[in-house]
Structures are given as C-alpha cells and as structure tokens.
Amino acid sequence: MQIIIKNGRIINPATKHDKVADILICEQNIVKISGEIKSKEAHIIDASGKIVSPGFIDLHAHLREPGREDKETIETGLISAVTGGFTSVCPMPNTQPACDNQAQVKFLLDKSAAIGLARILPVGAITKGRQGKEMTEMCELKEAGCLGVSDDGDSVEDPGVLKRAMEYASMAGLVVMVHCEDKKLASGGVMNEGYWSTILGLRPIPQEAESIIVERDIQLARRAGARLHIQHVSTRKSIEAIREAKRRGDRITAEATPHHFTLTDEDLKGYDTNMKVNPPLRSQDDVQAVKEAIADGTIDAIATDHAPHCESEKEKEFDFAPFGMIGFETALSLSVTELLEKGMIDWKGIIEKMSYNPARVIGYRGGNIAEGEPADITVIDPEKEWEYTREKIRSKSSNSPFIGRRMKAAVTDVIVGGQMVLTAGKIVRGR
Amino acid sequence: METRTAIKWTKKNLLGIEDLEAAEISAILEQAHSFKSVLERTIPKVPPLRGKTIVMLFCEPSTRTRASFELAAKRLSADTMNFATSTSSFLKGETLKDTARNIEAMKVDMIVIRHGCSGAPHFLSNCVNASVINAGDGMHEHPTQALLDVYTIKEKLGRIKELKVSIIGDIAHSRVARSNILALKKLGAEVTICGPKTLIPKDAEKMGVKVTYEISEALKDADAINILRIQRERQNEALLPSLREYASRFGITTEILRKYARKEVLIMHPGPINRGIEISQDVADSEFSVILDQVTNGVAVRMATLFLISMVK
Numbered sequence: 001m002q003i004i005i006k007n008g009r010i011i012n013p014a015t016k017h018d019k020v021a022d023i024l025i026c027e028q029n030i031v032k033i034s035g036e037i038k039s040k041e042a043h044i045i046d047a048s049g050k051i052v053s054p055g056f057i058d059l060h061a062h063l064r065e066p067g068r069e070d071k072e073t074i075e076t077g078l079i080s081a082v083t084g085g086f087t088s089v090c091p092m093p094n095t096q097p098a099c100d101n102q103a104q105v106k107f108l109l110d111k112s113a114a115i116g117l118a119r120i121l122p123v124g125a126i127t128k129g130r131q132g133k134e135m136t137e138m139c140e141l142k143e144a145g146c147l148g149v150s151d152d153g154d155s156v157e158d159p160g161v162l163k164r165a166m167e168y169a170s171m172a173g174l175v176v177m178v179h180c181e182d183k184k185l186a187s188g189g190v191m192n193e194g195y196w197s198t199i200l201g202l203r204p205i206p207q208e209a210e211s212i213i214v215e216r217d218i219q220l221a222r223r224a225g226a227r228l229h230i231q232h233v234s235t236r237k238s239i240e241a242i243r244e245a246k247r248r249g250d251r252i253t254a255e256a257t258p259h260h261f262t263l264t265d266e267d268l269k270g271y272d273t274n275m276k277v278n279p280p281l282r283s284q285d286d287v288q289a290v291k292e293a294i295a296d297g298t299i300d301a302i303a304t305d306h307a308p309h310c311e312s313e314k315e316k317e318f319d320f321a322p323f324g325m326i327g328f329e330t331a332l333s334l335s336v337t338e339l340l341e342k343g344m345i346d347w348k349g350i351i352e353k354m355s356y357n358p359a360r361v362i363g364y365r366g367g368n369i370a371e372g373e374p375a376d377i378t379v380i381d382p383e384k385e386w387e388y389t390r391e392k393i394r395s396k397s398s399n400s401p402f403i404g405r406r407m408k409a410a411v412t413d414v415i416v417g418g419q420m421v422l423t424a425g426k427i428v429r430g431r
Numbered sequence: 432m433e434t435r436t437a438i439k440w441t442k443k444n445l446l447g448i449e450d451l452e453a454a455e456i457s458a459i460l461e462q463a464h465s466f467k468s469v470l471e472r473t474i475p476k477v478p479p480l481r482g483k484t485i486v487m488l489f490c491e492p493s494t495r496t497r498a499s500f501e502l503a504a505k506r507l508s509a510d511t512m513n514f515a516t517s518t519s520s521f522l523k524g525e526t527l528k529d530t531a532r533n534i535e536a537m538k539v540d541m542i543v544i545r546h547g548c549s550g551a552p553h554f555l556s557n558c559v560n561a562s563v564i565n566a567g568d569g570m571h572e573h574p575t576q577a578l579l580d581v582y583t584i585k586e587k588l589g590r591i592k593e594l595k596v597s598i599i600g601d602i603a604h605s606r607v608a609r610s611n612i613l614a615l616k617k618l619g620a621e622v623t624i625c626g627p628k629t630l631i632p633k634d635a636e637k638m639g640v641k642v643t644y645e646i647s648e649a650l651k652d653a654d655a656i657n658i659l660r661i662q663r664e665r666q667n668e669a670l671l672p673s674l675r676e677y678a679s680r681f682g683i684t685t686e687i688l689r690k691y692a693r694k695e696v697l698i699m700h701p702g703p704i705n706r707g708i709e710i711s712q713d714v715a716d717s718e719f720s721v722i723l724d725q726v727t728n729g730v731a732v733r734m735a736t737l738f739l740i741s742m743v744k
Binding site: 193194195196198200201202203204206270271312315316317318319320376 | 449518521526527528546547548549550551553554559568569570571572606609630633634635637639
C-alpha cells in the first residue's frame with residue numbers, strides 16, 4: 001500500500017527540516033520526500049495547514065496488562081496512545097507480575113504486534129519483582145527487545161544494589177530509568193509539602209524526597225558509567241542537579257509530564273483524587289522551573305506517565321485513592337497550551353520533546369522523517385480547538401482532572417510502520 | 432453580644448471555616464447566642480428541626496463531639512441516628528460513597544461526619560444531596576470547634592478583633608488549630624502558634640500567624656491561649672524525644688503563666704486533656720480556665736449551625 005501525505009508542514013528536528021512538502025510511504029518505509037509527489041494508486045492524506053511530525057514516543061506509560069486489565073489493557077492503552085499521536089510507547093514494568101524476564105517482554109511484543117496499533121518499546125525491571133534486591137537478567141532482557149530498565153513506582157532503595165545494577169546495565173547496553181523517591185522522607189505523604197499541604201491538612205511529601213535521590217542516582221551513575229534517565233522530574237532542586245550533571249558532561253537525560261508543568265499543589269483544594277499523582281503536583285515555582293528546564297534542554301522529553309485507575313478506586317477519600325492520572329490523549333494539547341502558547345518553546349521544540357529526543361533517550365531508531373526510515377508519522381491540526389470530555393476518552397479508565405477543559409491542537413492522523421492507524425481522529429483497524 | 436448584622440445564610444454545607452465569610456461566622460455566633468438562652472430554660476427544647484433527620488456518621492472515635500452534636504440536634508427537636516465505623520474500614524469493605532448513599536436512601540436531611548482523612552466531608556458532599564457538616568476531618572478542619580472557641584472568647588472578653596490569641600501544641604496534625612487560625616484571622620485577631628518545630632506545619636506563617644518555638648513568646652501579652660492535646664502517638668512517630676521534654680518546655684503550668692502571661696489570660700483546651708503533659712492540673716481547674724464553658728457553648732454553636740443549614744434547600 002502506498003500513502004502520500006500531501007502539503008503538510010514537515011517539522012523534523014533530526015534533519016532540521018521545516019517546510020511544506022509531500023511524503024510518499026511504500027510498505028513500511030518513507031521512500032520519498034519532495035515538493036510534489038503524484039501517484040494514482042496511493043491513498044492521499046491531505047495535510048494542508050497541518051503539521052507533519054515524526055510519531056510521538058512516550059517514554060513513560062502504564063498499560064496495566066498483565067495484572068490489572070480492569071484499569072487498562074495493552075489494546076485499550078495503545079488505542080488511547082494512538083489517539084494522542086503516539087506511535088511508540090514504553091510501558092513501565094510495574095505490572096503484576098512485573099516485567100522482569102524475557103518471557104514477559106515477549107508477551108508484550110507479541111501482543112502489541114497482534115494488535116497492530118502503536119509499537120511497544122519494552123522497559124524491563126531493574127530488580128527481580130521490583131523488590132530492590134537482586135538485579136534482573138539484563139542481557140536476556142536486552143536480547144528480548146528491552147531498551148531500558150526501571151523499577152518505576154519505586155526507587156531502588158539500597159544504593160549498593162543500584163550501583164551494581166547500573167554497572168551491569170551499562171554492560172548490557174540498557175538505559176537506567178529511575179523513579180526518584182526516598183520513601184522514608186516521603187513518609188506516607190500524599191501531596192507536596194508547602195503552604196497548601198498545611199492548608200489542606202494532607203500529609204506532606206518534601207521536595208527533597210525526590211531531589212536527594214536524583215543527586216544520589218546521578219553520582220552512582222557517574223561512578224558506574226551508566227546511561228541514566230531521570231523520570232518525571234517535578235522539583236526545581238532536581239532540575240538544578242540535572243543541569244549541573246549535564247554541564248559536567250554526564251550521560252544523563254530527563255523527562256517531565258504535562259501535569260507537572262500544567263497544575264500546581266494549589267489545584268488540590270477541592271481534594272480531586274484525579275490530581276493525586278506521584279511525584280505530587282508541586283509549587284508554582286517548581287512548575288516554572290520545569291517549564292524553563294524544558295525550554296533550555298535540561299529536560300529532554302515530555303512523557304505522560306499515563307496511569308489508568310478505575311473510577312471506584314479514585315472515588316475515595318484522598319488518602320485512600322491510588323496515585324496517577326491518564327495522559328496519552330491530553331499530552332499534546334497541554335504542551336501546546338502551557339509551553340508553546342506561553343512562548344517557552346516552538347513547534348520544533350514540542351516535536352523534539354515528544355518524538356526526536358525520546359528516541360535518542362532510549363536509543364531507538366525513530367523520531368525521524370527521512371527517506372529510508374520507518375514510516376511512523378503523526379499529523380497535527382495545530383489550530384483545532386476542542387473540549388476534552390469523558391465520552392471522548394479512549395483509555396479504559398477516565399481518571400483525568402482535565403475533563404471539561406478546552407484544548408488547543410489535535411492529532412488527526414497517525415501512521416505506524418506504513419499503516420494508517422488513526423484517520424480524522426478515529427482509530428482504523430485491520431489491513 | 433453584638434447587634435444583628437442581618438445576613439442571609441446561604442451555605443448548604445459546613446465543610447470548613449475556609450468557606451465562610453466573617454459575616455457568616457458572626458451570624459452563627461449570634462444565632463448561637465440566642466440558642467444558649469434556650470439551653471438555660473427549664474425545658475431546653477425548641478421545635479425548628481422537627482421532622483428533620485440527622486445522621487452522625489462517625490468514622491473515627493469521638494465521644495464529646497458526637498454527644499454535643501447529638502444533644503444540639505435533640506434540643507432542636509430533630510431525629511438523630513448514629514452510624515459509627517472506622518476510617519480504616521473504608522480501605523477494605525464498603526466505600527464511604529456507598530455508605531453515604533445507603534444512609535441517604537433512608538431519607539436523611541443532614542449528615543454530620545467525622546473522618547480520619549482530610550477532605551472526606553468534601554468528597555461526601557459530592558456524593559449525596561443531604562447537607563454535610565464537618566465534625567472534624569483528618570488534619571484539615573474542625574469548624575464547629577473553632578466556632579465554639581471564638582464564641583467562648585467573645586463571650587468572655589466581649590470581642591475578637593485585635594485580641595492576641597496563642598495556640599500551643601501540635602499544630603501540624605491539628606484540625607482544631609487550622610480552623611481556629613482561620614476563624615480568628617477572619618474576625619481580626621492576632622494569632623501566634625507555638626510548639627516544637629517538628630509539630631509546626633510548613634509555611635504556617637503564610638496563614639498570617641506568628642510562629643514561635645518559645646513558650647514565653649506565645650504567652651507574652653496573650654488575651655487567650657488555646658492549648659492543644661498532645662497525642663501520645665507523636666512520640667512513636669519520633670516527632671518528639673519524650674513527653675517529658677515536651678511537658679517541661681511547652682507544658683502550661685501555674686509557674687510558667689505567672690512568669691510570662693497576663694494574670695487574667697483565658698485558658699482554653701478543646702479536650703480531652705492530658706493533665707500533666709500539655710496542661711497542669713491546677714491550670715486546667717483554675718479560675719481563668721474556660722474549658723467547661725467551651726463544652727457548654729459547643730452545644731449552642733452546633734444548634735446554630737444545624738439550624739442555619741436546615742434553612743437552606
């Protein structure tokens with residue numbers, strides 16, 4: 001099958017390309033990019049007035065399968081991902097059982113291949129069962145297709161275990177992706193420590209619960225010679241540590257989520273459990289620091305931390321509700337509203353943070369619209385305004401505090417490996 | 432007390448002092464004043480809530496607050512029902528939402544809720560049509576306690592504006608402290624909070640209060656002091672080295688008062704008291720202690736709250 005994407009503004013940070021052109025896709029690959037391409041048998045996508053981006057890559061999501069298929073399945077998760085413009089997703093290994101061996105990785109890859117929507121870029125656990133004790137069989141994980149390892153949801157508490165795991169991961173060629181949280185300092189807290197935790201009477205999590213572990217992991221990774229990626233950065237102090245490490249030349253990258261640059265701890269008044277996330281929503285100053293870090297490149301990637309939970313789990317007292325919110329379908333619009341429209345970054349910046357850089361972070365050959373490359377492409381209507389409603393949500397869960405919000409910019413078409421999977425905002429299945 | 436400020440009460444719920452304007456607080460205090468005289472009659476009962484059903488949904492142990500609300504409801508001729516459970520039982524079994532909807536299916540008009548989790552009354556108010564009254568939620572608010580505290584201060588000292596009130600003890604975990612700070616600030620008092628640094632919440636001074644770790648500072652020139660209960664668990668959480676050291680540094684004794692406080696300083700405590708820890712025996716029973724007046728006023732203030740809320744549909 002041939003597809004031509006016509007008249008779109010192609011923004012491709014990998015080649016510093018930003019101009020209107022046509023793209024010809026044959027089978028799985030991009031075969032030609034040129035001023036005007038004609039073909040009788042090709043399916044035409046009219047991208048006039050639209051932005052053509054390399055497919056978005058989400059470094060951080062929870063697809064819940066196996067174990068919690070009541071919240072999300074690989075299939076519903078990938079439907080939601082594609083709806084948000086993601087052509088590749090890194091599911092975190094905190095499934096039940098944890099993704100800590102090659103059989104689990106194979107399960108993910110087989111299942112996603114059969115579903116045929118977005119690609120899965122597997123991330124295995126750092127330690128067996130995410131218990132923080134024994135490292136996983138990382139060489140086998142790598143062979144099975146893992147690009148990184150993470151114990152997301154927890155830090156590896158024992159620094160000795162983590163240092164050895166980092167050494168081993170660097171030998172295996174895996175990125176070590178770390179969730180930074182000192183559980184003892186967080187001490188059962190449920191929101192950011194500050195004026196608003198005092199006002200709301202919710203148990204506080206100090207910012208240092210994150211930044212102390214960021215500093216620790218940076219030092220351990222330097223010692224171990226590991227490629228370190230800091231997940232969901234939320235505080236100014238963490239950002240300062242990352243900026244300093246980058247300045248020194250450490251091989252370190254970082255991500256931030258749309259909710260951490262959109263919402264603050266003040267938004268928790270009203271006790272909306274859909275805003276209960278880990279790391280917690282931080283102060284206005286931290287939000288500003290995250291935005292600046294995205295703009296100056298200290299933060300490389302925007303990742304969703306898409307974390308579906310059932311309504312019955314979230315409809316509880318704040319203390320009892322689980323942490324997390326869904327994020328695939330709102331990531332682009334929130335980035336446009338909070339970063340682009342506020343002048344922090346331009347469209348090239350958004351595409352770098354959502355596609356090109358994530359590919360580099362995880363060492364994946366993607367995020368590039370060039371002849372001969374796999375055809376993973378996301379087409380965006382940059383001017384479209386729409387309302388995010390419960391009915392529109394394609395994830396199996398609807399735990400989002402953004403329901404009812406006016407959104408700017410929408411994903412209209414998505415191509416994965418030369419197959420159209422989203423057209424005019426609707427999922428298309430089957431070949 | 433003061434002359435009427437005639438405001439129209441419009442609040443369907445009482446979730447916290449944070450939602451009230453100064454005029455609304457004054458309206459409750461005025462209403463409470465007229466109900467207090469009812470309590471002194473031979474037959475201390477009036478009919479305005481006849482036919483109304485009020486549920487006491489207590490998900491945390493409480494004796495005095497529940498008894499006070501129950502008595503207030505009965506003095507207004509409402510029917511009351513107790514529904515006791517434990518906060519932690521909501522972690523397993525039936526959810527708070529289901530419990531509340533079951534209660535509401537019995538056609539109740541108001542739910543008075545005490546819960547160990549901050550924000551539980553807010554959550555409840557989103558689940559039910561009945562009015563919700565917060566009788567203490569986690570570390571957040573205990574609005575009727577603050578109302579009875581300011582009522583008592585006003586009754587004894589004639590005003591709230593420009594008075595100096597110090598709150599002493601575990602501020603971090605105290606809903607009484609938060610509600611009192613809000614109510615006192617809204618009515619124009621100067622508030623000082625005092626306690627060990629581990630029990631003072633982050634950025635407390637942004638609430639417009641003075642923070643001190645010196646008891647002498649807290650007592651100096653204070654018109655009233657509100658002494659909070661020290662919960663023994665705090666020592667297990669390693670927030671205090673020992674209750675002994677707490678008592679010696681922050682405990683209110685006759686000697687400490689004589690040394691630093693004005694002679695006629697009003698002594699308040701929301702109870703229950705740990706005699707010999709945060710307050711000494713003789714101070715609790717001294718002539719300037721209004722601890723039992725607080726309890727009496729609690730019934731009047733809760734009558735006023737139930738009454739005003741019952742008028743809103």
